Amino acid sequence: MVNPKRKILFLCTGNSCRSQMAEGWARALRGDVLEAYSAGIETHGLNPLAVKVMAEAGVDISGHRSKHLDELRDIAFDYVITVCDRAAESCPRFPGKAKVIHHGFDDPPRLARTAATEAEALGHYRRVRDEIRAYVETLPPEI
Numbered sequence: 001m002v003n004p005k006r007k008i009l010f011l012c013t014g015n016s017c018r019s020q021m022a023e024g025w026a027r028a029l030r031g032d033v034l035e036a037y038s039a040g041i042e043t044h045g046l047n048p049l050a051v052k053v054m055a056e057a058g059v060d061i062s063g064h065r066s067k068h069l070d071e072l073r074d075i076a077f078d079y080v081i082t083v084c085d086r087a088a089e090s091c092p093r094f095p096g097k098a099k100v101i102h103h104g105f106d107d108p109p110r111l112a113r114t115a116a117t118e119a120e121a122l123g124h125y126r127r128v129r130d131e132i133r134a135y136v137e138t139l140p141p142e143i
Contacts, residue, residue, distance in 0.1 A: 005035040006078040006140060009098075014044030015066045018083045018105050021129050024054050024061040025136040033140060037077075039069045041086070047109060053125040057133070083132070105131055 008026060012019035019038035026036035043066040054061045077098040083105050108128045112121035 010038040015040030016044040017047040017050040
């Protein structure tokens with residue numbers, strides 16, 4: 001008997017950057033064992049620099065859109081991973097068996113605000129993208 005894929009939600013404040021990158025990596029790297037989603041406690045739109053750095057790494061998230069957590073309320077998640085501190089603090093209770101885990105990552109848009117050039121800004125996005133990839137590569141088994 002084949003084990004069903006584990007349903008995993010990456011939750012962030014605005015579902016514009018970190019959670020989108022995590023969903024993209026999970027689909028690309030762990031799609032054989034995970035059914036990945038992302039959402040926010042708010043919606044801020046898809047961050048174009050996140051799309052750009054993910055495309056550089058060979059993962060297309062340009063078709064993603066910023067989703068509010070309420071849009072996914074009928075999905076029985078196995079795991080909910082908050083990827084930012086604000087989402088961790090505001091994370092609602094999930095019915096059923098969902099295990100909530102916090103694994104925070106720096107906020108590339110916030111870091112990039114002080115960048116003098118787009119190249120410098122992209123460096124922040126690339127670093128966080130790579131950190132998220134490294135984390136996603138460990139999922140599962142012991143999320």
